Amino acid sequence: MAETLLRLRVDTASGAPVLSLTDFLASDNAAAVRIEPGEDARALLPHLSRIALVEVSFPAYGDGRGYSSARILREHGYKGELRATGDVLLDQLSHMKRCGFDGFAPAKPIAAEAAQQAFATWPDVYQKTVDGRSPIWAKRHGL
Amino acid sequence: MYQYDEYDQAMVDARVEEFRGQVARRMAGEITEDQFKPLRLKNGLYLQLHAYMLRVAIPYGTLNGRQMRLLGDIADKYDRGYGHFTTRQNIQYNWIKLEDAPQILADLATVEMHAIQTSGNCIRNISSDHFAGAAADELVDPRPYAELLRQWSSFHPEFDYLPRKFKIAVIASDTDRAAMRLHDIGIQIVKNDAGEIGARFYVGGGMGRTPMIAPVIRDFVPALQMVSYAEACLRVYNRYGRRDNKYKARIKILVHEIGADEYRRQVEEEFAHILTLGLEPPQAEFERIAAFFADPGLESGLADGYDRSDPDFAVWADQNTAPHKQAGYKAVVISLKPAGGIPGDASADQIRLMAELAEAYSLDELRVTHTQNIVLPHVKQSDLYALWQKLDAAGLATANLDLIGDIIACPGLDYCSLANARSIPLAQKISARFASPERQRTLGELKLKISGCINACGHHHAGHIGILGVDKKGTENYQLLFGGSEAADTSLAQIVGPGFNEDGIVDAIETATEVYLKARAEGERFIDTYRRIGAAPFKEAIYG
Amino acid sequence: MKILTGNDLASGDVVWWDGKGWSRDVNDAVDAGDSADAILAAEEAAQRVNAGYAIAATKTAEGVRPAHIKDRIRALGPTVRLDLSLRPGDPDAASRVI
Numbered sequence: 001m002a003e004t005l006l007r008l009r010v011d012t013a014s015g016a017p018v019l020s021l022t023d024f025l026a027s028d029n030a031a032a033v034r035i036e037p038g039e040d041a042r043a044l045l046p047h048l049s050r051i052a053l054v055e056v057s058f059p060a061y062g063d064g065r066g067y068s069s070a071r072i073l074r075e076h077g078y079k080g081e082l083r084a085t086g087d088v089l090l091d092q093l094s095h096m097k098r099c100g101f102d103g104f105a106p107a108k109p110i111a112a113e114a115a116q117q118a119f120a121t122w123p124d125v126y127q128k129t130v131d132g133r134s135p136i137w138a139k140r141h142g143l
Numbered sequence: 144m145y146q147y148d149e150y151d152q153a154m155v156d157a158r159v160e161e162f163r164g165q166v167a168r169r170m171a172g173e174i175t176e177d178q179f180k181p182l183r184l185k186n187g188l189y190l191q192l193h194a195y196m197l198r199v200a201i202p203y204g205t206l207n208g209r210q211m212r213l214l215g216d217i218a219d220k221y222d223r224g225y226g227h228f229t230t231r232q233n234i235q236y237n238w239i240k241l242e243d244a245p246q247i248l249a250d251l252a253t254v255e256m257h258a259i260q261t262s263g264n265c266i267r268n269i270s271s272d273h274f275a276g277a278a279a280d281e282l283v284d285p286r287p288y289a290e291l292l293r294q295w296s297s298f299h300p301e302f303d304y305l306p307r308k309f310k311i312a313v314i315a316s317d318t319d320r321a322a323m324r325l326h327d328i329g330i331q332i333v334k335n336d337a338g339e340i341g342a343r344f345y346v347g348g349g350m351g352r353t354p355m356i357a358p359v360i361r362d363f364v365p366a367l368q369m370v371s372y373a374e375a376c377l378r379v380y381n382r383y384g385r386r387d388n389k390y391k392a393r394i395k396i397l398v399h400e401i402g403a404d405e406y407r408r409q410v411e412e413e414f415a416h417i418l419t420l421g422l423e424p425p426q427a428e429f430e431r432i433a434a435f436f437a438d439p440g441l442e443s444g445l446a447d448g449y450d451r452s453d454p455d456f457a458v459w460a461d462q463n464t465a466p467h468k469q470a471g472y473k474a475v476v477i478s479l480k481p482a483g484g485i486p487g488d489a490s491a492d493q494i495r496l497m498a499e500l501a502e503a504y505s506l507d508e509l510r511v512t513h514t515q516n517i518v519l520p521h522v523k524q525s526d527l528y529a530l531w532q533k534l535d536a537a538g539l540a541t542a543n544l545d546l547i548g549d550i551i552a553c554p555g556l557d558y559c560s561l562a563n564a565r566s567i568p569l570a571q572k573i574s575a576r577f578a579s580p581e582r583q584r585t586l587g588e589l590k591l592k593i594s595g596c597i598n599a600c601g602h603h604h605a606g607h608i609g610i611l612g613v614d615k616k617g618t619e620n621y622q623l624l625f626g627g628s629e630a631a632d633t634s635l636a637q638i639v640g641p642g643f644n645e646d647g648i649v650d651a652i653e654t655a656t657e658v659y660l661k662a663r664a665e666g667e668r669f670i671d672t673y674r675r676i677g678a679a680p681f682k683e684a685i686y687g
Numbered sequence: 688m689k690i691l692t693g694n695d696l697a698s699g700d701v702v703w704w705d706g707k708g709w710s711r712d713v714n715d716a717v718d719a720g721d722s723a724d725a726i727l728a729a730e731e732a733a734q735r736v737n738a739g740y741a742i743a744a745t746k747t748a749e750g751v752r753p754a755h756i757k758d759r760i761r762a763l764g765p766t767v768r769l770d771l772s773l774r775p776g777d778p779d780a781a782s783r784v785i
Contacts, residue, residue, distance in 0.1 A: 064304025
C-alpha cells in the first residue's frame with residue numbers, strides 16, 4: 001500500500017522484502033524486518049547496522065507496545081526507517097514521531113496535510129525522547 | 144503553590160485546541176465513537192448513565208481560591224449546579240454536553256487547570272498527601288516531586304496506550320494519608336543514612352477486583368533520578384503487562400505473576416540503560432518547582448491555643464483540625480459528609496464559599512482529600528472560630544472527620560454505567576442511622592467505605608468496614624467486609640459472610656458496632672479490636 | 688418487548704426509540720422487534736444516536752418498564768436527586784424503579 005505511505009525521510013524507501021522476526025534472525029543478509037507487539041525489539045540490537053527498514057506492527061491502536069519497541073531501537077542507535085503499520089490513526093501520529101517513527105503506513109489512508117498538522121500538535125514537549133526535541137526543562141534553564 | 148510559565152500554559156492550550164478539533168471531527172461524523180472514545184477519555188470525558196461526565200484533575204489535590212471559584216462557576220454554567228469530589232483528588236461534573244466540553248477545558252486553562260489524562264490507559268492525575276506543606280510530621284513537602292512527575296507524565300508519548308490505567312501517589316511522611324501502597328506506583332520521599340533525600344518506590348498495589356498491597360521495589364532512588372526510575376518501571380509494564388484480559392492488565396498482576404524480585408531485576412536493567420540517556424530534569428529545574436511551594440506566607444512567632452468557650456465549636460475543632468508544622472496554625476478539614484447527604488457532593492455556592500474562605504483564612508490554598516473532603520491547610524488558630532461560624536452557616540461544619548459518618552462512597556448506580564448497585568442511598572441511610580454526634584464520637588475512628596461494584600472506586604477493600612454492592616439476580620445486594628486500612632498499617636478487608644439488602648446491611652453494621660463497644664480495650668479503635676478478636680464474634684452477632 | 692436506547696451525541700441525554708425518532712421519555716419507547724440491529728446501525732451511522740443498544744422491557748399500566756434496574760435508573764435519573772430526574776414532582780419515583 002505504497003500510496004498510503006507517509007515518510008519523514010529524504011532517502012528512498014527500502015525495497016527489501018520485509019521478514020518476520022524469526023525469519024530475519026535466521027537470515028544473514030536480510031535488510032527489512034517486521035516486529036509484532038509481543039516480540040522483543042532488543043533481539044534486533046546485534047543486527048542494527050544491516051537493517052534499512054523496521055516495520056512495527058499495530059494490529060490495534062490501543063496496543064501501545066510498539067511505542068516502546070521504537071524507542072528502544074532508536075536509543076540503541078538505529079538509523080534506518082522505522083515504520084508504523086496497521087491501525088495507525090491520525091491522533092496517534094505525533095506520539096509515534098516522538099518515539100522515533102519516521103514512516104507511517106496506516107491501514108486507512110491519512111491525508112498528508114492532516115498528518116502535518118498532527119505532527120505539529122505540541123508547541124513544546126515535557127520529555128526528552130529520541131526525536132531530538134529539546135524538552136521544556138532544558139529550555140527553561142538554557143540547556 | 145505551583146504557577147504555570149508560558150510553556151505549561153502553551154501545552155494546556157494546545158491540548159484544548161487538539162480536543163476542540165477532535166470533538167468537531169466526531170460531531171461531523173469523521174470519526175466513529177470507537178475511535179473517539181479513547182480521545183475523549185484522555186480528556187476526562189466519559190459517557191455515563193445519564194449524560195457525559197467530565198472529570199477535572201486537581202494535581203496532587205492542591206488548588207487556590209481562584210481555581211476553586213471557577214470549579215463552582217463551571218457547575219452553574221455548564222452543569223446542574225454541583226460537583227462531586229472523588230477519591231483521586233479530582234472533581235466530576237455529571238451533566239456535561241459534548242458540544243460544551245472543549246469550552247469548559249478552555250475555561251479551566253485560564254486558571255491553570257485541565258482534565259488531561261484523568262481517564263484512559265495512561266498515567267493518571269498524580270495524587271498526594273492532602274496535608275502536604277502543612278503536616279507537622281512530613282519530612283519535606285512531597286508536592287514538588289509530584290509536580291515533577293506531573294510534567295514528565297503529561298503527554299508522555301511512550302505511555303499513552305498502556306495495558307491499563309496507571310495511578311501514582313507521592314507522600315513524604317510515615318503517616319500515609321494517600322493510600323500510597325494501594326497505587327500502581329506509590330512513592331515515599333525518604334532520607335537515607337547519608338542524609339540525602341530520595342524516593343522509595345512501591346510498585347504493584349491497587350484495589351479493583353484483585354486488591355494488592357504494593358511491595359517495595361527499590362528502597363532509595365536519588366531524588367533527581369526519580370523520573371528515570373519511573374520511566375523504567377513503566378517501560379517494563381508497557382512491554383510485558385498483560386493485554387489479553389482487561390481484568391488482569393494492571394501492573395499489580397504483572398508484579399504478582401512474575402514476582403517482585405523478577406520485576407525488580409527487569410526494572411533495574413532498564414534503569415541502568417535509561418540512566419545513560421540523560422532524561423532527567425536538572426537540579427535547577429527541581430529547585431525552580433520547589434520554590435513555588437516553599438513559603439505560602441506563614442507567620443512566625445504565633446502561639447498555639449485559641450478560645451474554646453463555645454462547646455459546639457470546640458467539638459468541631461477537636462474533630463476536624465490537624466496539627467500544623469507552624470506554631471499558631473491548624474489544617475482544617477471541611478467535611479462534605481452531612482448526615483443523610485451525598486458524600487463528596489458540593490453545590491456551586493458551597494464551592495465558591497470555600498474559595499472565599501481559603502482566600503480569607505488559608506493563604507489562598509485548598510486541598511482535596513481522597514476521602515472526598517476539602518482541606519484549608521493554613522488556618523491561624525485565632526481565626527478558627529470565625530471560620531467555623533461561616534462554615535456552620537453554610538452547612539459545612541459537620542464534625543465527623545474519620546468517624547462513621549465520614550463515609551467514602553463512589554457514585555454507584557445512580558450515576559455510573561459500570562455500577563451494579565447504588566452506593567449513595569446506603570451512605571445516606573448509614574449516616575442518618577448514626578446521625579447522633581455523641582454516638583459517632585463514642586464509636587471513635589471508624590472508616591466506612593462503599594463501592595457500587597468490584598472496581599472499588601469507593602475503596603471498600605480499605606475500609607475498617609467496607610461495603611461492596613453486587614447484582615444478585617437483578618436486585619441490589621451488599622457484601623460486608625471488615626478489617627481494611629489504607630493508612631500506614633495498610634491491610635485488605637475480608638468478606639464477613641452472606642450479603643444483605645439495603646436495610647439489612649445498615650442493621651448488620653449497627654450490630655458490629657455493638658460488638659466492638661462491648662469488646663474494646665482501652666484506647667482501641669474498631670479496627671484494633673477487630674484485629675485482636677478476629678471476625679468470629681462479629682459473625683456470631685450478625686448471622687447468629 | 689425489545690426497546691432501543693442510547694444517548695444523544697451532542698447533549699448526552701438518554702434517549703429511547705419511539706418508532707420515528709428518539710424521545711427523552713421511556714414511555715414513548717416502542718417495540719423494535721427484529722429490526723433492532725438495523726435501526727441502531729442506521730441511526731448511529733446518521734449520528735442521530737450514540738452508543739445505542741437494545742434491551743428487554745415490559746409494557747405496564749404505568750408505562751414502559753425496562754427489565755434491568757440500570758436502565759430503569761437511566762430512564763428516571765439519579766434516585767438520590769429526584770429534583771434532577773424526569774419525575775421531579777413524584778416522591779415515589781425512586782422506589783418504583785428499584
